[in-house]
Amino acid sequence: xxxxxxxxxxxxxxxxxxxxxxxxxxxxxxxxxxxxxxxxxxxxxxxxxxxxxxxxxxxxxxxxxxxxxxxxxxxxxxxxxxxxxxxxxxxxxxxxxxxxxxxxxxxxxxxxxxxxxxxxxxxxxxxxxxxxxxxxxxxxxxxxxxxxxxxxxxxxxxxxxxxxxxxxxxxxxxxxxxxxxxxxxxxxxxxxxxxxxxxxxxxxxxxxxxxxxxxxxxxxxxxxxxxxxxxxxxxxxxxxxxxxxxxxxxxxxxxxxxxxxxxxxxxxxxxxxxxxxxxxxxxxxxxxxxxxxxx
Numbered sequence: 001x002x003x004x005x006x007x008x009x010x011x012x013x014x015x016x017x018x019x020x021x022x023x024x025x026x027x028x029x030x031x032x033x034x035x036x037x038x039x040x041x042x043x044x045x046x047x048x049x050x051x052x053x054x055x056x057x058x059x060x061x062x063x064x065x066x067x068x069x070x071x072x073x074x075x076x077x078x079x080x081x082x083x084x085x086x087x088x089x090x091x092x093x094x095x096x097x098x099x100x101x102x103x104x105x106x107x108x109x110x111x112x113x114x115x116x117x118x119x120x121x122x123x124x125x126x127x128x129x130x131x132x133x134x135x136x137x138x139x140x141x142x143x144x145x146x147x148x149x150x151x152x153x154x155x156x157x158x159x160x161x162x163x164x165x166x167x168x169x170x171x172x173x174x175x176x177x178x179x180x181x182x183x184x185x186x187x188x189x190x191x192x193x194x195x196x197x198x199x200x201x202x203x204x205x206x207x208x209x210x211x212x213x214x215x216x217x218x219x220x221x222x223x224x225x226x227x228x229x230x231x232x233x234x235x236x237x238x239x240x241x242x243x244x245x246x247x248x249x250x251x252x253x254x255x256x257x258x259x260x261x262x263x264x265x266x267x268x269x270x271x272x273x274x275x276x277x278x279x280x281x282x283x284x285x286x287x288x289x290x291x292x293x294x295x
């Protein structure tokens with residue numbers, strides 16, 4: 001299997017989408033049980049297709065936008081096999097001019113640490129994705145610290161879902177998912193204990209936006225991505241922070257395929273939320289620095 005190495009021409013792209021889901025593999029296997037996928041589509045008011053990795057690469061290539069791609073391994077919680085992160089990395093290696101792979105490892109697996117190391121050493125992943133609510137774990141629990149230590153040692157970021165989620169929304173008992181596991185304040189201790197680990201708090205962290213801003217203000221190894229919500233719904237305090245004191249640690253992300261970059265960009269332009277001098281950093285330059293793509 002080919003190990004991923006980026007070949008992205010940073011000067012030749014207009015943006016980096018830091019939050020893109022691979023929801024089906026080459027054999028049509030979905031990352032989530034069918035009932036969860038259907039409920040998420042209803043929540044996001046989308047019935048669009050779930051394209052495969054190579055189709056996603058072409059989609060982003062046409063838009064001159066690099067994409068960070070990943071799945072969520074929540075096999076323990078969902079009793080459903082995930083899309084294979086090693087396969088995602090191999091697909092990104094085929095499309096290394098436009099894709100950047102993150103791994104995902106269910107932290108509740110007994111071999112989670114070994115899986116993280118293999119994805120770094122053998123597949124060349126450039127980060128890791130966690131979804132505490134869907135994976136059913138408290139990210140502040142020190143039993144998971146060996147995983148963070150390995151990621152920090154590898155020198156790649158850890159991306160955590162924060163705030164409300166559309167996964168399970170409207171289903172009986174929210175499919176058993178617990179929103180409180182995605183409170184960004186649970187990441188404050190992780191950021192304190194792993195100062196070299198770059199932590200991305202994904203999404204506007206509703207209803208805990210102030211907590212996310214507080215963590216990001218205090219811990220400069222934390223970042224915020226703007227995925228999962230149309231910009232027209234962004235909390236005012238997030239927009240103020242992105243335009244000022246957090247301007248160098250805020251990242252463009254869409255949440256494709258549930259929200260497309262086309263929709264995100266169009267809504268952001270219409271709402272005119274971000275200062276012209278700030279937008280280039282949000283759309284590309286901050287991610288170039290975080291992902292060390294500058295050469």
